[in-house]
Amino acid sequence: MLFVIGPPAVGKMTVGEAVAGRTGLRLFHNHQSIELALAFFSFGTAPFERLVRGIRERVFEEVAQSDLPGLVFTYVWAFDQPADACVVEQLAEIFRVRGGRVLFLDLQASQNERLRRNETEFRLAQKPSKRDVVASRRRLLAADARHSFDASGHFGDRKDYLRIDNTALSPEEVADRAINAFQLPLAMPVGSRESVS
Secondary structure: OEEEEOOOOOOHHHHHHHHHHHHOOEEEOHHHHHHHHHOOOOOOOHHHHHHHHHHHHHHHHHHHOOOOOOEEEEEOOOOOOHHHHHHHHHHHHHHHOOOOOOEEEEEEOOHHHHHHHOOOHHHHHHOHHHOOHHHHHHHHHHHHHHOOOOOOOOOOOOOOEEEEEOOOOOHHHHHHHHHHHHOOOOOOOOOOOOOOO
């Protein structure tokens, strides 16, 4: 189980996709639950929050007890909000109780780069609620002013945590660094077979 955390538009989804493509882990980006809930309820309302939480918990439970290789989950973790830490801990525990390893990849990038990424074609295709780019930009700046997305001091030198400034790195470069640092097993290429001896 790999949490890819960081501020809005830092590249969590694209890095998560790159990691998933190399390892066979399944990508569950946070907007998959958000966009579904937004089809029914306004952001931040009690029904919206319950639906998002329920979707995430159910996906985590099903993957954790399956024979799938694991999950990459993206999450904007505001370290000034104790509730965010509780969400992460509850989701992580679903894998831990089954003996799964839980890892944290913390992405950081300059605000200017994140503002640029906030309007990329891939992001807008995957996240319909971000397609009003003026409103999305305003929300990003407001979130930066209101919250702390800096994990400094939270993880210390734990072996399950890796911080990468990806301002000038491609998603593939970041994925390679994370895979190497965490020693994640690579997926077998399609068509290859394990050798029999």
